Amino acid sequence: MNRIIKILFFALIIKPLVLIVLGINLRGREKLPVKGPAIIAANHNSHLDALVLMSLYPLTSIHKIRPVAAADYFLSNRLLAWVSLHCLDIVPFNRSGHVDKDKLFSGCHQALDNGDILILFPEGSRGSPEKISKIKKGLFYLARERSDIKITPIAIYGLGRALPRGEALFVPFNCDVIIGDPLPDAGDSTVFIKNISQSFAELFTQCLTRHSDK
Amino acid sequence: MTFLNIPQNSFYAMLAVLGLLVIASCTRLFLSAKNPNKDYTELRQRIQSWWWIIALLFLVLAANRITAIVFLSFLSFLALKEFLSIVPTRLTDRRVIFWAYLSIPVQYYWVSMGWYGMFIIFIPVYVFLFLPMRMVLIGDTAGFIRSAGVLHWAVMLMVFSISHIAYLLTLPVKNVDAGNVGLVLFLLFMTQFNDVCQYIWGKMLGKHKIIPKVSPNKTWEGFIGGLLTITLCAGFVAPLLTPLAFEYGLGAGVIIGLAGFFGDVVLSSVKRDLQIKDSGSLIPGHGGILDRLDSVIYTAPLFFHFLYYATY
Numbered sequence: 001m002n003r004i005i006k007i008l009f010f011a012l013i014i015k016p017l018v019l020i021v022l023g024i025n026l027r028g029r030e031k032l033p034v035k036g037p038a039i040i041a042a043n044h045n046s047h048l049d050a051l052v053l054m055s056l057y058p059l060t061s062i063h064k065i066r067p068v069a070a071a072d073y074f075l076s077n078r079l080l081a082w083v084s085l086h087c088l089d090i091v092p093f094n095r096s097g098h099v100d101k102d103k104l105f106s107g108c109h110q111a112l113d114n115g116d117i118l119i120l121f122p123e124g125s126r127g128s129p130e131k132i133s134k135i136k137k138g139l140f141y142l143a144r145e146r147s148d149i150k151i152t153p154i155a156i157y158g159l160g161r162a163l164p165r166g167e168a169l170f171v172p173f174n175c176d177v178i179i180g181d182p183l184p185d186a187g188d189s190t191v192f193i194k195n196i197s198q199s200f201a202e203l204f205t206q207c208l209t210r211h212s213d214k
Numbered sequence: 215m216t217f218l219n220i221p222q223n224s225f226y227a228m229l230a231v232l233g234l235l236v237i238a239s240c241t242r243l244f245l246s247a248k249n250p251n252k253d254y255t256e257l258r259q260r261i262q263s264w265w266w267i268i269a270l271l272f273l274v275l276a277a278n279r280i281t282a283i284v285f286l287s288f289l290s291f292l293a294l295k296e297f298l299s300i301v302p303t304r305l306t307d308r309r310v311i312f313w314a315y316l317s318i319p320v321q322y323y324w325v326s327m328g329w330y331g332m333f334i335i336f337i338p339v340y341v342f343l344f345l346p347m348r349m350v351l352i353g354d355t356a357g358f359i360r361s362a363g364v365l366h367w368a369v370m371l372m373v374f375s376i377s378h379i380a381y382l383l384t385l386p387v388k389n390v391d392a393g394n395v396g397l398v399l400f401l402l403f404m405t406q407f408n409d410v411c412q413y414i415w416g417k418m419l420g421k422h423k424i425i426p427k428v429s430p431n432k433t434w435e436g437f438i439g440g441l442l443t444i445t446l447c448a449g450f451v452a453p454l455l456t457p458l459a460f461e462y463g464l465g466a467g468v469i470i471g472l473a474g475f476f477g478d479v480v481l482s483s484v485k486r487d488l489q490i491k492d493s494g495s496l497i498p499g500h501g502g503i504l505d506r507l508d509s510v511i512y513t514a515p516l517f518f519h520f521l522y523y524a525t526y
Contacts, residue, residue: 023295025495025502158299161308171308172291172315174299174494208495209299211488 002086003063009087010054010062018055021172022048022162025208028179031152032056036064037112039151041139041183043132043200044121045160050088052177053119053154066111067119068093095124105142112146122196130160132200140192143183150182153196155203157210176207220276221393223454228272231403235265259499267497267506271402275395279383280326282398286380287322291315292503293511294372296494301364301484306354310361313348314369317341321377328384337374342366375511378518388457388525396455397521404451404467405513408444408474415439429482432475441471457525469520470513477512481505 018024033040042053050067057065071092074084084090091107111118120139127133143151158175180203186192204210217225238261246254274285298311317337324333346362382397389396416436424432445467452463481504485493494502 023292023299023494023496027495161303161305164305164308167308169309169312171312172295174296208490208493211300211302211490 002089005086006063006089007059011059014051015055015059018048018052021170022052023172023174024052024055025174025176026056026179027176027206029056031179031181033117033150033152034061036115036117037146037149038117039112039139039143039146039149040117040119040154041122041151041196042119042154042156044123044126045128045130045156046126046163046165048159048163048175049121049156050119052156052159052175054088056177063089064115065117065119066091068108068121070095070125072096091118101141104138105145108142109145112149126165128160128165130157132197135193135196137189137193139196140186140189143186143192147185152182153180153199153203154178155180155200155207157204157207174209176209178203178206218276219278220395221391223389223392224395224399227392227396227399227403227451227455231268231399235261235268238264256499261499263497263499275398279394282383283322283326283380286376287318289503289507290318290322290373290376292496293376293507294318294368296496296502296504297368297372300488300490300493301368302360303364304354304357304361306352307349307361307365309352310345310348310365314341314345314365317369318373321373322380325377325380325384330381333377333381337369341369345369371511375515376507378514379510382518382521385522385526389455392455400448400451400455400466401470401514401517402510404444404448404470405474405509407447408440408471408513409478409509411443412436412440412475415443425479428479428486432479437475440475441468444471444474456521458521462524465524466517466520469516473512473516474509477509480512481508 040053042049050069054062054065054067067088067090069084069088069090069092071094074090075081075092084092091111093107094104108118120142122135122139123133124136124138125133139151143149155178156175157178158173161171162173162175163170180199183192183195183199186195216222220228242254242257242261245257246252270285274282294315298314303311321333321336324336345365349358349362379398379401382401383394385394385397387393412432413436416431416433416439419435419439420431420433422434423430424434424437445464448467448470449460449464452458452466453460456463456466458466481493485491492501493504496503497506500506
């Protein structure tokens with residue numbers, strides 16, 4: 001049932017919105033992981049980020065693509081919680097800091113064991129439009145325990161203009177989605193964060209819409 | 215005589231274009247069979263995209279006038295979006311840009327009802343004055359001048375210019391054998407054919423660069439060769455597809471050859487300024503929609519007004 005809701009939600013609303021009204025300049029499509037378990041690490045500036053990344057996948061595999069999202073925000077009221085759990089099928093993540101490190105990722109582990117592709121935003125929050133915030137260590141802790149799983153970095157640019165934080169008016173703009181090579185293994189969190197930041201910086205140079213912000 | 219609602223000359227012109235596409239596809243297949251080690255992916259994508267573009271265009275032109283006008287307004291939307299996505303805009307201009315998008319349905323509404331006076335002044339007068347008014351109400355003065363300029367340039371190129379293609383469909387029919395579809399086919403075919411001719415002449419004879427800083431591949435030989443070819447072609451084709459007689463057809467050819475060249479290099483300069491190669495990735499093998507519409511943005515209004523002056 002959930003699978004049908006999710007497919008309809010993407011076929012009727014999200015895909016037309018993202019592909020026609022918004023528009024994507026896609027680079028490196030062949031590097032997009034098609035089979036799970038896998039992790040996608042993207043920069044985060046807008047609620048549209050996860051929707052755009054999920055739209056890259058065909059409807060037949062869309063139920064396997066699951067964004068990891070903050071429980072304190074997406075489960076905060078009943079309507080939003082229903083959409084988050086049924087239409088998007090998010091993996092809720094507790095970012096309050098009151099949960100044990102082992103339990104923190106139990107949802108993620110479960111999804112990966114199930115062969116899903118997780119979408120994670122290592123910055124942890126949307127931040128200000130078109131700026132990379134400081135990358136948090138969370139993804140490193142998850143990656144350390146699942147060294148068999150590839151982490152594919154994806155840089156997104158331009159969505160902070162289409163729908164920035166705190167704005168309700170949606171304005172159409174093409175956005176860049178640049179898919180990079182999987183991240184190398186890293187022994188400690190500093191190296192890991194350095195790798196991912198470097199990868200994002202390199203991918204941003206391929207954006208077409210990056211000159212548009214001055 | 216008409217076939218499938220299309221007047222006979224326009225119908226034959228469409229068949230001729232489909233014939234050219236078949237030749238292109240066969241040539242590509244022959245090439246990849248002859249040189250199996252060479253990569254023809256881009257050529258294949260390019261020709262495949264042409265099939266899609268032509269199929270869509272012919273379908274909407276055959277359907278009816280309103281469908282074709284709605285289709286062209288959608289092209290304006292895609293072009294405006296692509297342009298505003300690559301040029302510098304301010305985050306504070308989001309609401310102004312929203313109004314710029316709204317000018318599209320309004321402009322094409324004037325086209326569909328055939329209100330020529332409004333069609334011709336709506337963007338250059340009303341939208342031109344209105345957008346800065348909306349900007350003033352937001353009140354961000356840092357970068358105001360540049361922003362107002364960019365936005366006006368954007369709607370002029372992507373909405374005003376492109377809507378001239380649609381207005382060709384609204385003009386009274388003067389050549390019964392071709393109908394108004396013939397005008398659109400003539401304009402689009404001559405514009406694209408001009409690009410191809412300039413490319414081919416440039417490849418064959420090209421030596422002296424015209425504007426190396428903007429477009430290193432453009433040569434005087436390609437430009438003049440293309441211009442002469444198009445002028446002659448237009449002279450012969452114009453009486454079939456348009457109300458223009460041979461000598462006026464030659465004039466239309468000169469206009470399309472010159473304007474097509476400048477449309478191409480003006481949009482190239484925009485991309486060069488922004489240090490990007492393509493304006494998007496909407497059309498596989500071609501780049502963005504602006505990479506395909508660049509010449510038409512210049513040829514459409516200039517051909518339209520030449521035709522309008524000469525026959526209406």
